[in-house]
Amino acid sequence: MPLITLTTDFGWKDPYVGAVKGAIYKELETVNIVDISHDVSPFHIAEAAYIIQNAYASFPEGTIHIIGVDAEHTPENKHVAILLNGHYFICADNGVLCLIMSKLKAEKMVEINIHDRISSNFTTLDVFVSTACHIARGGTLEVIGRPIESLRSITGIHPIVSESQSYINGQVIYIDNYGNSVTNISRELFHQVGRGRKFVLSTRSEKLKAIYDRYSDIVNFEVEPNKRDVDGKGMVVFNSSGLIEIATYRSNPMTVGSASTLFGLQIDAPVIINFENS
Incomplete structure (x- = not known):
């Protein structure tokens, strides 16, 4: 069928x-x-x-x-x-x-x-x-x-890498139901350009220096649940699509807030990753 x-x-x-x-x-x-x-x-x-x-x-x-x-x-x-x-x-x-x-x-x-x-x-x-x-x-x-032989492309859908390989200039391309802001920077590109170097991800007023593989990686499970205080905390994660996503842990735009509401990260918001010099 x-x-x-x-x-x-x-x-x-x-x-x-x-x-x-x-x-x-x-x-x-x-x-x-x-x-x-x-x-x-x-x-x-x-x-x-x-x-x-x-x-x-x-x-x-x-x-x-x-x-x-x-x-x-x-x-x-x-x-x-x-x-x-x-x-x-x-x-x-x-x-x-x-x-x-x-x-x-x-x-x-x-x-x-x-x-x-x-x-x-x-x-x-x-x-x-x-x-x-x-x-x-x-x-x-x-x-x-x-x-036909080719199709149109659109600007902004792919990130820009500096000639010196010192930064990636991307942007938010999607806001999901949880208010998480998905960027156009892939895990593959991040590792290819970063080559293991330390970095700072900057967007609006936020500067973040770690990227997690899972949302729960931000939680210290050795701490008692009532003392963790991580709900609504800003974080960066490689999402299931292999893209860098700026999120808040257990985000809810109606309660603890979300990346899009707390950080002002709407679609097309700039996201820049600066890498330390080798």
């Missing part, structure tokens, strides 16, 4: 998510639809890129992923369908796949050209649904588009 996922910035108040699902079922009654997220910040490509990068690989190969973020069809915002790492992606060519494609090469890429057959300005509902259902029926990408 075909599997189609949805990642959008539609939210849940409006009828758009339901309309997209209804359109899919109208074309294919035997299909499974999975919501990855509909809470992407409106038009925020980097946030959508982070979400889809960290979700798609958990699905079986052959899954079709519709990404409805900044998807209006314009001369500068083409629609594409891509076969990448055994998965199909249908989205606008706006940089949303640049995190995945920084390490993987697409098997096939086409610019969708079926717009003249469809009259609507709700492109996720019409063009993306029609393309997804075509693929789900076993159709090929070449039938619904012309081959």
Whole structure:
């Protein structure tokens, strides 16, 4: 049975998510639809890129992923369908796949050209649904588009390393449900540039000198629980996606606070790691 996922910035108040699902079922009654997220910040490509990068690989190969973020069809915002790492992606060519494609090469890429057959300005509902259902029926990408060689990228999604290898200049690209601020600096890049040197991570007013592998590493379990006083304490951790995340231990934006609220670390906030000279 075909599997189609949805990642959008539609939210849940409006009828758009339901309309997209209804359109899919109208074309294919035997299909499974999975919501990855509909809470992407409106038009925020980097946030959508982070979400889809960290979700798609958990699905079986052959899954079709519709990404409805900044998807209006314009001369500068083409629609594409891509076969990448055994998965199909249908989205606008706006940089949303640049995190995945920084390490993987697409098997096939086409610019969708079926717009003249469809009259609507709700492109996720019409063009993306029609393309997804075509693929789900076993159709090929070449039938619904012309081959292309490359996709657009977006600035800010990748960190900058100084020529002297003395610092990494990154930024916050995602705020999770706990208020933790995820950066675009990977564990791999940190170790590659740092080479074991001492460092200071600076962002807004915070300066931190340690990175943990787990949230609980900040806790001294030899101290009695009522004397630990670590809830809400700022920390840096390599998260499950292998990215540096600025967090507060057992954070809760409604009680002890979170990195995003206590440190002012919203999306696009700068994060700089300075390394000591060798």
